[in-house]
Amino acid sequence: MATKHSAVLTVPNALSGLRIVLVVIFCYLTLADRSFVGAFVVIAVAGITDFLDGFIARRWSQTSRLGELLDPLADRFTALAVPLVLWIAGFVPWWLVVILLVRDLVMAIALIQLRSRGQLGVPVHFLGKAATFTLLCGLPLLLFSQSTNTAALIASGLGWALTLWGAALYWWSAWVYLGQVRRIVGNSAQAVAQP
Template structure:
């Protein structure tokens, strides 16, 4: 018996289309921030990206259009947006470069755990709520930091709140990463390697 609510192999779904559109927005954001320095348009793009990030998951549930492709596209889009935004903001000196290095470094370390997971037949582990909270904070922080690049009172206020969200987001991002690494360690300790050609788990 198959689970009616399990992710399907469908590709052409509304949530997947929204995730693909978010991916196309990544190079556009970098062009707006670094090349033409159109901060207002870049800010609007981040707002639209945040809305579609919530909307694709919401539609996947209410339309019953959850898919394996969507489960990959959504976190990939989140990671690429985080990477693009920290590079763009660091390039414009809105944030220090150590922030731009710290966030991708966490993802790089976690990607290094994937071959270990595959020895146990897994391609990934379930996303923890701390990771979702971290992404939520960071996706709020970056538009505020972008808005905080001016000299007005509004820019100062945006900068303060932006850094508050950023500090929480960075801390939760690494906490979630360490928790994920601990889960991998536990899995390796309590399970046996899967024989070659023995298939894998989702």
């Protein structure tokens, strides 16, 4: 049986924490240092940690309550910070940031509703992870969108394809999560109504 200590200090939790740190470094490299190649490498590593934390948690039974909170937090921070920074730096249009921000605002309202009924949240769904991963693959490639050489143009085209698909998955996963919220709220209301 895992102790409270071992449930906190796990490899997946460390990777989720590292992802948050890497995103902060990405923000600095993109906005302050204008080191776009370095920013690309850093955010690519962050994307790898996003895959590894879930894989390790499932493969070696290192799931924890902290991990259930920290991993989605790292995902949301990444999904908000990266496009926002790319917009500030001039790599993506404002409407892309709005699409992603509105989705997270909708989910935040749903989470508040759940918390008001004593629920911490909903389980992470594969679609949500796939959306974040796809965005993490596509958005960094847009760092090359202002270059005119052939490789950069290919990278930029691929980046836009992945980013738009990731945004679609992001909203699709929101629909799935909202369905889970409706079921939880409905079950809660039925339980209260029972004598």
